[in-house]
Amino acid sequence: MLIFRRLLAVLLITMACAVPATADDAALRAIIAKFAIAKNFPATEAVVRELAATGDPAVERPLAALADGNLYSRKSDAAVFIGSETGKAVRLSDPLTGAEAGEEPKAAITKIRVNNGLRRTIRDVLGTLTLGSKDPGVRLAAAETMFANPDPEAIAALDAAIEKEAVASVRARLQQARAAAVLQSDLPDADKLAAIEIIAERGDRTALSLLTAYETRAEGPPRDAAADAITTINASLAIWAAAQNVWYGLSLGSVLLLAAIGLAITFGVMGVINMAHGEMVMLGAYTTFVVQNIIRTSFPGLFDWSLAIALPLAFIVAGSVGLAIERGIIRFLYGRPLETLLATWGISLILQQTVRSIFGPTNKEVGNPSWMSGAFQLGELSITWNRLWIMVFSLTVFFLLLFIMKRTPWGLQMRAVTANRRMASSMGIRTPWVDALTFALGSGIAGIAGVALSQIDNVSPNLGQGYIIDSFMVVVFGGVGNLWGTLVGAFSLGVLNKFLEPYVGAVLGKILVLVLIILFIQKRPRGLFALKGRAVEA
Amino acid sequence: MRGRFSSLSKFLSAGAIAAGISLSSPAMAQEDTIKVGVLHSLSGTMAISETTLKDTVLFLIDEQNKKGGVLGKKLEAVVVDPASDWPLFAEKARELLSVNKVAVVFGCWTSVSRKSVLPVFEELNGLLFYPVQYEGEESQRNVFYTGAAPNQQAIPAVDYLMNDEGVERWVLAGTDYVYPQTTNKILQAYLESKGVAKEDIMINYTPFGHSDWQTIVTDIKNFGSAGKKTAVVSTINGDANVPFYKELANQGIKAEDIPVVAFSVGEEELAGLDTGPLVGHLTAWNYFQSVDVPENADFIAKWKEFIKDDKRVTNDPMEATYIGFNMWVKAVEKAGSTDPDAVIDAIIGVSVPNLSGGFSAMMPNHHITKPVLIGEIQADGQMETVWQTSGLVVGDEWSDYLPDSKDLISDWRAPMSCGNFNVATGKCGGKGTN
Numbered sequence: 001m002l003i004f005r006r007l008l009a010v011l012l013i014t015m016a017c018a019v020p021a022t023a024d025d026a027a028l029r030a031i032i033a034k035f036a037i038a039k040n041f042p043a044t045e046a047v048v049r050e051l052a053a054t055g056d057p058a059v060e061r062p063l064a065a066l067a068d069g070n071l072y073s074r075k076s077d078a079a080v081f082i083g084s085e086t087g088k089a090v091r092l093s094d095p096l097t098g099a100e101a102g103e104e105p106k107a108a109i110t111k112i113r114v115n116n117g118l119r120r121t122i123r124d125v126l127g128t129l130t131l132g133s134k135d136p137g138v139r140l141a142a143a144e145t146m147f148a149n150p151d152p153e154a155i156a157a158l159d160a161a162i163e164k165e166a167v168a169s170v171r172a173r174l175q176q177a178r179a180a181a182v183l184q185s186d187l188p189d190a191d192k193l194a195a196i197e198i199i200a201e202r203g204d205r206t207a208l209s210l211l212t213a214y215e216t217r218a219e220g221p222p223r224d225a226a227a228d229a230i231t232t233i234n235a236s237l238a239i240w241a242a243a244q245n246v247w248y249g250l251s252l253g254s255v256l257l258l259a260a261i262g263l264a265i266t267f268g269v270m271g272v273i274n275m276a277h278g279e280m281v282m283l284g285a286y287t288t289f290v291v292q293n294i295i296r297t298s299f300p301g302l303f304d305w306s307l308a309i310a311l312p313l314a315f316i317v318a319g320s321v322g323l324a325i326e327r328g329i330i331r332f333l334y335g336r337p338l339e340t341l342l343a344t345w346g347i348s349l350i351l352q353q354t355v356r357s358i359f360g361p362t363n364k365e366v367g368n369p370s371w372m373s374g375a376f377q378l379g380e381l382s383i384t385w386n387r388l389w390i391m392v393f394s395l396t397v398f399f400l401l402l403f404i405m406k407r408t409p410w411g412l413q414m415r416a417v418t419a420n421r422r423m424a425s426s427m428g429i430r431t432p433w434v435d436a437l438t439f440a441l442g443s444g445i446a447g448i449a450g451v452a453l454s455q456i457d458n459v460s461p462n463l464g465q466g467y468i469i470d471s472f473m474v475v476v477f478g479g480v481g482n483l484w485g486t487l488v489g490a491f492s493l494g495v496l497n498k499f500l501e502p503y504v505g506a507v508l509g510k511i512l513v514l515v516l517i518i519l520f521i522q523k524r525p526r527g528l529f530a531l532k533g534r535a536v537e538a
Numbered sequence: 539m540r541g542r543f544s545s546l547s548k549f550l551s552a553g554a555i556a557a558g559i560s561l562s563s564p565a566m567a568q569e570d571t572i573k574v575g576v577l578h579s580l581s582g583t584m585a586i587s588e589t590t591l592k593d594t595v596l597f598l599i600d601e602q603n604k605k606g607g608v609l610g611k612k613l614e615a616v617v618v619d620p621a622s623d624w625p626l627f628a629e630k631a632r633e634l635l636s637v638n639k640v641a642v643v644f645g646c647w648t649s650v651s652r653k654s655v656l657p658v659f660e661e662l663n664g665l666l667f668y669p670v671q672y673e674g675e676e677s678q679r680n681v682f683y684t685g686a687a688p689n690q691q692a693i694p695a696v697d698y699l700m701n702d703e704g705v706e707r708w709v710l711a712g713t714d715y716v717y718p719q720t721t722n723k724i725l726q727a728y729l730e731s732k733g734v735a736k737e738d739i740m741i742n743y744t745p746f747g748h749s750d751w752q753t754i755v756t757d758i759k760n761f762g763s764a765g766k767k768t769a770v771v772s773t774i775n776g777d778a779n780v781p782f783y784k785e786l787a788n789q790g791i792k793a794e795d796i797p798v799v800a801f802s803v804g805e806e807e808l809a810g811l812d813t814g815p816l817v818g819h820l821t822a823w824n825y826f827q828s829v830d831v832p833e834n835a836d837f838i839a840k841w842k843e844f845i846k847d848d849k850r851v852t853n854d855p856m857e858a859t860y861i862g863f864n865m866w867v868k869a870v871e872k873a874g875s876t877d878p879d880a881v882i883d884a885i886i887g888v889s890v891p892n893l894s895g896g897f898s899a900m901m902p903n904h905h906i907t908k909p910v911l912i913g914e915i916q917a918d919g920q921m922e923t924v925w926q927t928s929g930l931v932v933g934d935e936w937s938d939y940l941p942d943s944k945d946l947i948s949d950w951r952a953p954m955s956c957g958n959f960n961v962a963t964g965k966c967g968g969k970g971t972n
Binding site: 041069113115116117119120123205206208209210211212213214216244245248251252255352353356360361362363364365367368373374375382384385386387456457458459460461462465466497498501502505506507510 | 580581582583585586589590702703714742743744745747748749750752753754756757759760762763764765766777780781784785787788789790793794797806807809810811812815817818820914916917922924
């Protein structure tokens with residue numbers, strides 16, 4: 001009944017006003033209303049195409065909402081709205097104007113379903129529709145979409161857009177999109193040769209993908225031109241791929257450094273074989289989880305600061321657990337490496353199971369703050385923000401630690417105790433306290449490593465186990481007791497791993513690295529940078 | 539010394555009392571409970587997935603006891619922890635069967651743990667219900683496979699990608715162990731039989747818990763830029779999934795361009811992830827929490843009440859446990875006894891409701907019938923069904939696409955009673971384990 005009444009009202013208004021704009025509006029609404037009755041994906045797709053065929057830029061809003069899964073139909077009257085979820089209810093707004101249209105409980109509306117095929121269709125049709133947008137960013141995105149999904153029928157629209165375009169970068173992209181469309185069309189060879197040249201100049205993966213697809217179906221001179229262009233692009237991409245490998249290696253190295261740096265103190269400087277090191281990392285990651293949880297429920301605005309808040313807390317949590325372990329257990333076991341190993345291993349199991357009992361065995365979600373999400377393009381190098389920040393962070397921690405060790409009185413005492421405990425003791429240094437604080441420092445640093453690692457790995461009770469072997473590997477390889485050794489060790493293992501991976505695969509790559517380290521240790525048992533002096537004999 | 543003495547005497551007197559009771563009333567001596575063994579890791583790497591299944595069995599036992607138990611007796615759970623340690627699985631299975639005398643065991647997750655307990659169940663004639671999707675190539679008299687065989691998950695998923703998404707180029711990425719290796723072997727043979735060229739298939743294995751996915755994700759991106767529609771079929775297992783999906787999201791690989799269809803990622807795994815950037819990636823299962831039927835809504839409500847946590851999700855292996863448990867109950871009632879031989883004979887043909895609005899039946903090959911659903915990951919960590927098989931699919935234990943197993947069938951009914959009957963030679967005992 002309601003539908004009829006609405007239709008009638010719409011009809012009356014249309015007749016009364018008889019202004020073309022309103023008529024268009026009503027026609028669009030009539031098409032949008034069909035979303036509610038489309039029973040399957042092909043039916044929805046037909047409606048999308050019908051909407052796009054109107055060529056009215058106003059359809060961008062409902063189509064974009066549909067692609068994001070935000071288009072709903074009300075069960076009571078089959079009216080279509082854009083919705084945004086707010087807890088149990090959904091706030092509705094008009095699909096064309098975006099005006100508020102009240103709130104409905106979730107049960108009273110149904111989401112109009114989309115799948116990948118539909119999202120692709122919408123993206124393609126939006127590409128053509130948004131060419132005329134006022135925002136150069138949107139026009140650029142439209143040109144990119146049209147480049148990746150060329151359509152010969154869009155050439156005329158692209159020509160018109162190129163004519164009007166004032167921004168040089170967008171204009172270049174539009175020309176590339178036009179060239180891609182030309183390759184799909186049946187224009188003469190001369191046009192296609194020009195198009196190949198434009199695409200080859202772009203020289204990235206998408207261009208390569210287009211040209212490879214074109215080469216298989218082309219004939220004559222354009223085919224040769226495409227083949228040449230593919231060779232050139234491949235050659236330049238090969239250089240970029242090597243650069244990419246170095247970056248990945250450094251990035252893996254920074255993760256290794258971060259995981260190992262705490263161990264470089266507890267094992268490297270103090271000589272405690274600390275099997276619970278990984279669990280300190282895990283405690284740091286769980287601290288981040290707890291902090292984020294509190295922020296999510298109580299102070300949602302602070303989310304981007306969550307990591308900064310978690311850092312000192314993680315240091316305190318892991319550091320005090322470390323202090324407790326040293327005071328409670330390890331100090332009784334100095335000079336007995338085997339017992340220390342077993343005791344710390346036991347502690348690691350206890351800590352894991354404790355965390356499992358408190359937080360449950362499943363992974364916990366730790367979100368990435370916005371400044372750590374996504375990637376940016378440097379030439380053909382795609383660099384993800386989280387990896388970049390982790391590298392910056394691990395180097396900062398490293399140099400801070402180096403400063404503490406070399407430039408502060410505490411660092412001096414630490415080194416003195418390690419070099420010669422009895423002498424240090426007779427000089428008036430309280431060696432038990434130095435031991436305890438050093439162990440706490442190492443554990444605390446493992447804790448802040450956990451904050452960073454929670455951004456790239458899963459936060460589960462097993463988090464630490466994955467890093468313990470790598471950490472020992474780095475410290476032993478770099479040279480026990482030498483911080484610089486840990487730095488060089490971490491980065492060289494990272495780069496080595498990433499250069500082996502493309503050739504032999506991840507599994508064999510890891511094995512090869514281990515074998516190489518074993519051979520290396522045979523040759524130089526003290527690692528890359530061996531400590532010289534009395535500490536060696538102690 | 540004294541303490542020990544007194545406790546010994548207490549023990550003796552208790553024994554005497556017990557003996558007295560048992561002599562005076564023999565009826566009381568009979569166990570008034572039926573013991574149900576639960577063999578899932580509660581610690582170690584697999585605890586993340588298996589703990590939920592332990593809770594599921596406890597929940598199902600609780601529900602069954604509310605209905606009056608089985609054969610007039612209450613069910614009693616015996617929970618052991620094999621600690622993600624494969625040889626320990628065999629030890630604990632032996633303990634359950636010979637010390638605790640359980641009537642049935644629900645357990646195992648990884649294929650290697652199942653393989654390690656097989657001889658124990660065979661030797662002691664126990665019953666094992668295995669609730670996880672696996673690689674097939676096995677059918678054992680004492681084991682009931684209620685998870686999906688490859689033809690109930692992997693092959694329909696590939697069909698969907700091929701027909702509905704027009705995929706021509708395939709990346710088969712998996713963790714380096716038996717399930718992904720065998721599944722990928724089957725998929726490769728299947729794709730080649732569908733005319734996919736060798737150079738259009740890329741196979742990649744990574745170690746357990748792999749956390750640095752930069753190189754592999756870049757490889758996938760490059761493999762996908764050869765001008766043909768590309769998809770990733772992921773048999774990546776466990777913890778490695780989170781960093782994998784994070785890297786995919788960060789490198790900007792969208793589901794519209796290169797969809798990833800995963801066989802080991804369910805609601806539980808997604809609970810540890812920000813799924814916003816993953817919307818549109820696919821999973822293939824036989825059940826989703828989002829399936830909108832009354833049985834499922836009822837199950838979810840009761841589960842949340844049992845576990846006392848409104849945020850807990852349900853997943854496919856839980857449904858498989860649910861089906862297996864109900865099949866066992868029905869078979870015991872049909873046989874009128876918990877004797878393994880009687881149950882093995884009675885259970886074939888038993889049909890129970892599944893949670894996706896239909897019925898699942900136990901087939902003579904000890905696999906079950908189930909629907910196959912393809913779902914897209916949603917922003918709230920749930921899956922939305924985008925495609926499903928029109929009917930039920932019968933689990934095929936011996937793949938038709940592997941040369942070693944295409945002639946084998948399994949039928950545990952008399953007179954054949956064989957798990958690997960070779961139809962080409964007409965003899966029981968082809969290749970493979972039993």
